Amino acid sequence: MASCDTCLVRNRAICAALDNREIAALSAMGRRRSVTAGESLIWEDDDSLLVANVIEGVLKMTTSTADGREQIVGVAYPSDFIGRPFSQTSQTSVVALTDARVCVFSRNDFDRFAREHPELEHKLLERTLAELDRTRAWMMLLGRKTASEKIATFLLDMSDRFGNVGCTTLHVPAQRFTLPFSRQQVADLLGLTIETVSRQFTRLKIDRVIGLPSRREVEVIDRHALTELAG
Incomplete structure (x- = not known):
């Protein structure tokens, strides 16, 4: 107990x-x-x-x-x-x-x-x-969203899931988190190629939407922009 x-x-x-x-x-x-x-x-x-x-x-x-x-x-x-x-x-x-x-x-x-x-x-x-x-939302993501929308949606989901919960009613999305997936696993998960995943991550970094302190770490710099990109 x-x-x-x-x-x-x-x-x-x-x-x-x-x-x-x-x-x-x-x-x-x-x-x-x-x-x-x-x-x-x-x-x-x-x-x-x-x-x-x-x-x-x-x-x-x-x-x-x-x-x-x-x-x-x-x-x-x-x-x-x-x-x-x-x-x-x-x-x-x-x-x-x-x-x-x-x-x-x-x-x-x-x-x-x-x-x-x-x-x-x-x-x-x-x-x-x-x-x-x-599962229904994931079917929508796989079937209808573009590569950039898929990556943005994926990162928002990661931020939400790794967020801190201070109580049962308050949820704060994580601004910085470590991905548990390799780039290849992200590609397999989203139905993309590893090259496309890498290009999308690089584009988001150049546009200052996210930061990439290391290959697995992600920092959400502009959550509003990421939400817009997710469609």
Whole structure:
């Protein structure tokens, strides 16, 4: 329970719907786990054995084609929930993009607990619907937006997801953050070539919309201009 009291994402994760007594019961079922960059936590098409809250770090959700090509279909950030409750099989692989810490639960134990706590089930439904909205927005991005709009939208999303949350109602986007993706991964994620991604980043830097202190670091200099470019 002490670890829950000091948890960085306590007020944003799905367990925020629970009271202290329920948090203690859920905590007794789980365990903290550290995952190193590149390490797999869940495997596509395997039995769905665990679910988890992301405490720190960033993880990717991927699917693979028959010939082994990988496609990133989602990204999990601190306070996100990963895994498939109430499902026998994992639909995606989950791999750490950065060193991460997660709070892991047996999927069967979590399913049973969720059925007994409607507030938690309701929070899961809210998260599922929010993920559906993000997926629809991503379909719009991939299908209709230009390369410059895609990059601008992507950077705004990164800024929002890495923003500081002082409480449940106040959100401040991050002005400076480190991308968990390589340029090639950004290209794959947005349906672009790596050359196009590099050109767009360079153009935004020249126009003083963003700064690039290093290859992975991004500083948002002109958020209004970036928002305009995102369409």
